[in-house]
Amino acid sequence: MSLKSSKRFEVTVEDTHAIYLPEEIVxxxxxxxxxxxxxxxxxxSNEIEFHAALRKRLGRYVITFGKRYQKELGIFPSDYFQMQLxxxxxxYGVVMPKEMEAVFESDPEASETFENFSDGKKRSLIYYVKRFKMPQTRINKALLISENIKMGIIDQRELVKKHY
Known part of the structure; x- marks a missing residue:
């Protein structure tokens, strides 16, 4: 099966971090x-790849394009650039880091509870682990989440804190 994709289209950043998308693309x-x-x-000559949610705002479709992505792509808010969906x-709507995958593979109890979380909570925890550059830090953060899950902690903010 071939992957569904849009044609390339031109965009610019509006409202500091929003990209409004043409309806025919969405x-x-x-x-x-x-x-x-x-x-x-x-x-x-720059190209970046990321995952996003299509949202409707004021009758138009929009995705979030934060400062980190703007810097990574090398654009300023007034620049026009191309995008493809x-x-x-x-x-999960985002790629889970391999370190987090390995932690859940080795801990079926935590993995099962994680899978019962809402899609948004799962993505949020994945993004939390992904943001760390060092593999050992990602492993440690995934282990922390796994341990907290097994302790019955389900609150988003508490899942990423040390409780033992």
Whole structure:
């Protein structure tokens, strides 16, 4: 099966971190009930890839494009650049770090509880672990979450704190 994707289209950042998307680009994804997409952004010789949620704001479709992505792509708020949307085929709407995957594979109890969390909570925890650069730190954070899950902690903020 070929991956569904849009054509490349030109955008700019509005309101510091919003990218408004043309309806004709978004419609095929929404028809298939895909509200999460993989995004590729292109500017000069730079290219980045990330996952995003398609949201409707003031009658227009928008994705969030924060300062970190702007810096990574090398753009300023006034720059125009190209984007392309792809069907998101990941399980969680974001790629889980391999270190976190390994922790859950070795801990079925924590993994089962994690799988019962809402999709948003799962993504939030994955993003929390992903933000660390060092593999050992990602392992430690995933282990912390796993231990907290087994202690019955389900509050989002408490899951990432040390309790033992």
């Amino acid at each position: 419609s095929p994804f929404l028809k298939e009930k895909n509200t999460r997409v993989k995004v590729k952004a292109f500017f000069e 792809y069907e998101d085929t990941t399980k």
